[in-house]
Amino acid sequence: MSQVPADRPPKRYEQIKQFLMEGIASGRWAEGEKIPSEHELVELLGASRMTVNRAVREVSAQGFLRRVQGQGSFVRQVAPRSALLEIYDIAEDIQRRGHVHGVRVLRLEAVPAEARMAALFSLERGAWLFHSELVHAENGQPVQLETRHVLPRFAPHYLAQDYTQVSTSRYLQSLEAPAEVEHIVHAVAADARVQALLGIGADEPCLRVERRTWTAQGAATCSVLTHPGSRYSLGSRYRVAEWEARRLG
Amino acid sequence: MSQVPADRPPKRYEQIKQFLMEGIASGRWAEGEKIPSEHELVELLGASRMTVNRAVREVSAQGFLRRVQGQGSFVRQVAPRSALLEIYDIAEDIQRRGHVHGVRVLRLEAVPAEARMAALFSLERGAWLFHSELVHAENGQPVQLETRHVLPRFAPHYLAQDYTQVSTSRYLQSLEAPAEVEHIVHAVAADARVQALLGIGADEPCLRVERRTWTAQGAATCSVLTHPGSRYSLGSRYRVAEWEARRLG
DNA sequence: CTGGTTAAGTTGTATATACAATAGACGCAC
């Protein structure tokens, strides 16, 4: 049996954090449920309240607990999701690298919502949506196929813009900052049409980002960004910072 | 009639955090420079050391300061940038979904660094590195091939752990929080070995995350996480307001 | 029943104190 990484003398507040994390992960305290009060933890674990307080505060800052003064500490309904993707504008990205950004507008039109889109936007089938399809190129080589659906109420003049001058992302962001954003990244195989548009072979995998935004009124946009796996990747490098300090509500 | 919401009494540790952030932002303390010690801040600001300690600790957790026991607190070279991707622990992820997490350890050994790894870790070729290879499964289905190289100096007991009990990520994070993290996501085709390990077909694309971490001493770990495109995707959804709120410190 | 007050429980903050752990400087014996 492997021993605990007993390299260092255990720290009391780390032990308590561990105790809390295990209780949360194991379901000993269900989601939304109240965990023992600081006072109870003091008696249970035999540490001072300040030490308990630090442990609970830090676990809370990590997003696993919600604390309410005068009431107690509760296990969060939705634990913090792992991956965060920041909004990015591919035109800006390419220019930042000092390369030439080119764009070709394939479609820019109003379309009736088929079943999937109707569901995503909470509309009836056949309701009108704005739709655009663009291919972005870096130094002449296609790097992204951008397919987008936009709620007309959110961007009434979406179809009248010249997207060779201002990118779709930039125009949409100029309207109203979304209240909520979702990104999903996955790897997919390209169908024949995508292969042709991106100029890739049949066996080349693609990196696909699905991006949805919501305003206070509801779903606003839904985009699918498809990149050739060989010519594009998402990257980030950052200094570790704030998952300790994060406060969600 | 009741008064307009009166200003809440300012919190001492928030004031001190503000004081520190202004000093850092204004260049009053240059990058890399030592800020006043806790004791000096106590005398300067007239708060107790515990309060000063909390303020400095939280600013430090946000990445703006680096603290060295016995030496002092120093302004970090570069302020933290917002992250594209956050660290995630697949075991935690799976358990959070209420599924069964299984892991199979394929390799756990010391290996001599070949050219690429030597370059990444700034070592000479042939220097020893710890190496692990694991397959993670969700409800019995493989969802991640985890290949990792670790600098022995960073985790001397890396090979002695039981990774069926505590995940590699969690163990490594228990040692020392990395100062810097890099993630790169791309789509790749799997070779025959990976296909076999993940139980996927020849034409199925894979989602690959490369993750590297650095401590103050230099590169610490380098991981390659390969997921079957059909069974795994990276996702995130977040409220923009909260994201923005974190910029304030 | 209504409305306000009180009391108890919980988290939030602030302080004083103590000791441990680490790094660097100084001085001393050899």
Next chain:
DNA sequence: GTGCGTCTATTGTATATACAACTTAACCAG
């Protein structure tokens, strides 16, 4: 000079205590 121990400065952790702020429930006066 070299090596070793000591001292000091600094951060890291732990505790006891106090009071403030907030929530809920109980209670009581009308």
